[in-house]
Amino acid sequence: MAENNDYQVLARRWRPQRFSEVVGQDHIVTTLQNAITQGRVGQGYLFIGTRGTGKTTIARILAKALNCLSDSKPVPEPCCQCASCQAIKDGASLDVIEIDGASNRTIDNIRQIRDTVSIAPVSSRYKIYIIDEVHMLTKEAFNALLKTLEEPPAHVKFFFATTDPQKIPPTILSRVQKFELHRMDWNTLNEYLQRMAEKEGLKASPAAIAAVARAGNGSMRDALSVFDQVLAWGGEEVTEKDVAALLGLTDREIISELNGAVVRKDCAKALECVAKVMEGGRDAERFILSLIQYFRDLAVLKVSNSPGKLLEESPEYLETLRKEAAEHTLSHLTQSIDELLQILPKLSSTEAKQTILELAVLKLIHIRSQITPDEIFQRLADLENGSVTREREKAAERKAAAPASGEQNPELSGDMALAKQLFPGSRPE
Ligand SMILES: Nc1ncnc2c1ncn2[C@@H]1O[C@H](COP(=O)(O)OP(=O)(O)O)[C@@H](O)[C@H]1O
Ligand SMILES: [Mg+2]
Ligand SMILES: [Zn+2]
Incomplete structure (x- = not known):
């Protein structure tokens, strides 16, 4: 061609x-x-x-x-x-x-x-x-x-x-x-490209076309020229791997799935995602870079409502990212980025790439599971603002019922107990 x-x-x-x-x-x-x-x-x-x-x-x-x-x-x-x-x-x-x-x-x-x-x-x-x-x-x-x-x-x-x-x-x-004119949403691009590929007799997997549609980023012309490039590069049969290799795209679906697993602390699912990355023949380093970029994007959205040039993405994708960002604290995100940056150099010189990736995603879940100072402050602030009155009332009731109950109050929530340990003497009665 x-x-x-x-x-x-x-x-x-x-x-x-x-x-x-x-x-x-x-x-x-x-x-x-x-x-x-x-x-x-x-x-x-x-x-x-x-x-x-x-x-x-x-x-x-x-x-x-x-x-x-x-x-x-x-x-x-x-x-x-x-x-x-x-x-x-x-x-x-x-x-x-x-x-x-x-x-x-x-x-x-x-x-x-x-x-x-x-x-x-x-x-x-x-x-x-x-x-x-x-x-x-x-x-x-x-x-x-x-x-x-x-x-x-x-x-x-x-x-x-x-x-x-x-x-x-x-x-x-x-x-x-x-x-x-409307920007072309992903569905519109994807359907159009599928139809076109069929009519042109192009052999491209649905996943490859989906990736091209994403690369179009709202523009039909861009999507079509990416398709041209992929055809020129990939030859007879275009796979998602070709598209990823050409565009340096990693599959946002995998990243999004992995993020879901991290948020739910689902270790098995996270490991499955790693397996998918490796099966897809992706470059492990590139995948980690994309993951870093992804957490970086979430962090940007955490600190800015209108990121403008910091984050140029389609409105639909920004909306998705925003929802995903809402599930993290800024501290989780920065720690996750740190973690990923550390494993990055290890990937270039090793055969055990899959294991390193597996370890990395498990660490992400671990980071997620830790309560961060941010969260503690936030929860303390929440208490000060609203629930503190209720807590006080409850405490007063408890005191009335058992005046000598002492330090370890079993009714205190787990997080509050932890806050008390970390900040002795700084907590509501
Ligand atoms: N709404 C659309 N439906 C189908 N194809 C489109 C559409 N918009 C753009 N394209 C594709 O992109 C190419 C460039 O479109 P064009 O109308 O020149 O865009 P622009 O908005 O930049 O003027 C077209 O040749 C066509 O292949
Ligand atoms: Mg024009
Ligand atoms: Zn005519």
């Missing part, structure tokens, strides 16, 4: 040509199709969304639908056969002008557009300008554009796309209909 010079990357081959082929953006597709059927297509649209979610794709399909020759008026689904549809697909239509806002950002560039806007379309119903990355235009260019947007000739449509709508002046924003 790699030797074939005609090889077209999957993202291009799999660019949807019809609305029905676009996935994950039903809210936009339906609205646009309704607008066409009802003859209410606006003059300006702005598609907002992260890269590889379908902005350019949808803009082109809309252009085809408006100019399709299969009917005497715009159609809700382009035929993809007529001369107009074909020309737009090939980027050869004289009436659909695509402009990259990043490299045509000056006032002169926009003036050129303005000068051609009034000229009637060559052979189509509409003259359509698709301006990508429109937020890159200069202030002067936006001003020039605004004039055109205020009174566009009836035959002209503007479709804009941007990843960064904040940078577009409000005067422009108020003159267009805005559509926000």
